[in-house]
Each structure stands twice: as structure tokens, then as C-alpha cells.
Amino acid sequence: MKKILFYSLLLFITISSCKKDFSDEFTPYQGIAFNDTTWTNEPISNSFIDSLQLQIGLTNPFLSLFNPSLDTTVWLKNNIRIKIPGKSCVYQNNNLNAVTDSVQLKLIQIRKRGDFIRYLLSATSSQYPLVCASAFYVSYTSNNQPVSILPTKPIIIQWQDDDAVSGMQYYSGIPNSSAQYDINWQIDNTGTVSNWDTMMNGNHILGYTIQSTHTQWFSAGAPMDTSLGTTNLNVVLPLNFTNKNTLVFAVFNDVRSVLKLTPSAGEKGFYALHIPTNANITLVSISLINSNLYVGTNVLYGINAGLQKLFPAKISPQALNEFLNNL
Numbered sequence: 001m002k003k004i005l006f007y008s009l010l011l012f013i014t015i016s017s018c019k020k021d022f023s024d025e026f027t028p029y030q031g032i033a034f035n036d037t038t039w040t041n042e043p044i045s046n047s048f049i050d051s052l053q054l055q056i057g058l059t060n061p062f063l064s065l066f067n068p069s070l071d072t073t074v075w076l077k078n079n080i081r082i083k084i085p086g087k088s089c090v091y092q093n094n095n096l097n098a099v100t101d102s103v104q105l106k107l108i109q110i111r112k113r114g115d116f117i118r119y120l121l122s123a124t125s126s127q128y129p130l131v132c133a134s135a136f137y138v139s140y141t142s143n144n145q146p147v148s149i150l151p152t153k154p155i156i157i158q159w160q161d162d163d164a165v166s167g168m169q170y171y172s173g174i175p176n177s178s179a180q181y182d183i184n185w186q187i188d189n190t191g192t193v194s195n196w197d198t199m200m201n202g203n204h205i206l207g208y209t210i211q212s213t214h215t216q217w218f219s220a221g222a223p224m225d226t227s228l229g230t231t232n233l234n235v236v237l238p239l240n241f242t243n244k245n246t247l248v249f250a251v252f253n254d255v256r257s258v259l260k261l262t263p264s265a266g267e268k269g270f271y272a273l274h275i276p277t278n279a280n281i282t283l284v285s286i287s288l289i290n291s292n293l294y295v296g297t298n299v300l301y302g303i304n305a306g307l308q309k310l311f312p313a314k315i316s317p318q319a320l321n322e323f324l325n326n327l
Contacts, residue, residue, distance in 0.1 A: 037239045039265035079160040088153035092146040108137040114324030120181035122260035135219035154211040164206040168193045173217025193220040229277045236269040246287040253280040
């Protein structure tokens with residue numbers, strides 16, 4: 001309830017601060033970009049993504065140098081521990097060439113719903129929604145060359161999660177295109193996910209352990225419960241907001257999952273498939289037009305097959321980041 005009140009208050013403030021109201025009708029503006037109502041069959045441009053992420057801000061990756069000849073344990077903030085077996089690193093362009101010089105680890109962990117949006121990630125496997133305990137981006141470099149992990153010596157990542165549940169599976173992120181964010185999560189039997197629990201200072205602590213040899217994106221997830229039936233989610237916006245300047249997300253309020261909706265140039269809207277009909281969702285659109293940010297939100301209690309409408313309003317980068325942090 002507190003989150004819903006927060007969304008409502010934020011939307012009221014942003015709409016009140018906007019000089020013009022948006023409607024379903026086309027509204028001409030002095031800015032040329034705002035007058036462009038055409039849709040495209042091409043993916044959203046990298047320049048748009050770069051400009052948007054620059055405004056909303058990405059979390060800083062964790063960086064650490066380690067000696068690949070020795071077993072290494074690295075502690076990160078938020079009670080994350082990484083174990084890297086010694087002699088597990090080889091150069092990607094020659095996997096028979098073991099790495100002996102220092103290796104730089106780069107790691108990004110995505111757990112918060114707002115961070116899924118910041119990185120434009122969608123918790124879907126072949127368009128079926130997933131519950132995602134956590135997603136990771138990992139890379140290794142030595143002497144400015146990419147490094148791989150031997151299949152027989154996976155790294156181990158352990159992290160605390162008070163909401164840990166059983167049944168999570170290992171997924172690797174398979175690129176759909178050259179864009180880093182455009183990935184599909186696929187079950188991968190080269191990695192594993194397991195649960196752990198322990199007592200610490202009289203408190204029962206829960207969490208997950210993931211073993212992986214995969215570089216770039218991988219995650220711990222599970223198919224979403226669709227036992228009560230599914231439907232499609234269809235979203236439209238005012239004509240000024242197109243797939244060239246807008247992204248739309250479905251944020252699940254009761255489970256840890258965020259879906260990035262697919263644009264349809266023919267229908268001039270956005271959609272997602274196989275959505276549980278009993279899902280409680282906050283729809284979020286983010287647009288960047290003439291260097292200005294716009295956000296639309298709508299909370300849905302259960303999904304029907306009808307069109308859902310969003311009416312974006314101008315918002316500051318600071319207010320948008322606060323909104324994302326509270327999802």
C-alpha cells in the first residue's frame with residue numbers, strides 16, 4: 001500500500017508540474033522530435049539507450065584484481081561472496097593458454113526492480129515471464145584481453161536473500177542482438193543454483209549459491225506461476241510517444257520480476273505475452289524526448305485482454321531515480 005501511495009503521489013506531482021496535459025490526440029510541440037509520431041520496425045537506437053542511461057544512472061560495477069594462480073575469495077557489499085578457483089582462467093582466444101598475470105574481475109548484481117529497468121533487462125525466457133532472484137554480469141580481463149573460466153572450475157557466488165525460495169534454476173543470458181541489454185534468458189545446465197541457510201548472532205539467515213563458468217549475463221530464476229491462466233498485456237500511449245523514444249515495463253508487485261514490453265509498429269503499442277491473469281502489476285513507461293524525461297504509470301490488480309493506457313508526464317532525473325529506487 002505504501003508503494004502504491006508513493007506511485008500515486010509521484011504521478012500527481014509530475015502531472016501537476018507539466019505545462020500541458022497529454023491525451024490520446026496528437027498534440028504538436030515546438031520541438032521537432034515531439035512532433036514525430038512515426039513508428040519504426042528497427043530496434044531502438046543505441047544513442048537513445050546511451051542518453052537514457054546517462055540520465056537515470058547505472059549502478060557502479062564492482063572491480064577487483066586477483067591472482068589467477070591462487071584460490072581467491074572476494075567479499076562485496078550486501079553480503080556477497082565470490083570464490084574463484086586457482087588456475088581456472090584462460091584467454092578466450094586461446095583456451096589452452098592459462099592466465100598467470102593479474103586478472104580484473106568486473107561484476108554487476110541486479111536484484112532491485114528499478115535496476116532491472118536501469119539496465120533495460122527483461123525477466124523473460126522466450127517471452128514467458130520469470131521470477132528472478134538475481135541477475136549477474138561478470139567479465140574478466142588480463143593484459144587487455146578477455147578471459148574465460150574453465151568449465152571444470154566454476155566460480156561460486158553466494159549472497160544473502162531474506163526472501164529466498166527453493167526451485168530457482170540457472171539461466172544464461174543469450175543475446176538477441178548486438179545490444180548488451182537485449183537478451184533472452186535460457187536454462188543452462190552448465191551452472192547450478194542452490195539454497196543455503198545458517199544461524200548468525202541468533203538470526204536465521206537465508207540466501208543462494210550460484211556456480212557459473214559463464215561470462216556476461218547469467219541469473220537465478222524460475223518460471224512464473226501461471227496455474228490460474230494467462231493473457232496478453234497490451235499498452236498504448238499518446239501519439240507523441242513512439243517506439244523511437246519510449247520504453248514500457250511491467251513491474252510485478254508481488255514477486256521479483258520486471259518485463260520489458262515489446263513494441264509493435266503495426267499496432268502502435270507495446271505488448272507482453274503469457275502474463276498471469278491474477279498478477280498485480282505496475283506499468284511504467286519511460287520516454288526521452290528533446291533531452292526531457294517523461295514517465296507514465298498505472299497500477300493493475302489483475303490483467304484483462306483490453307488495452308491499458310498510459311499518459312506520461314515530464315519528470316526530473318532526480319525524481320525518476322527516486323521512483324525507480326522505490327519500485
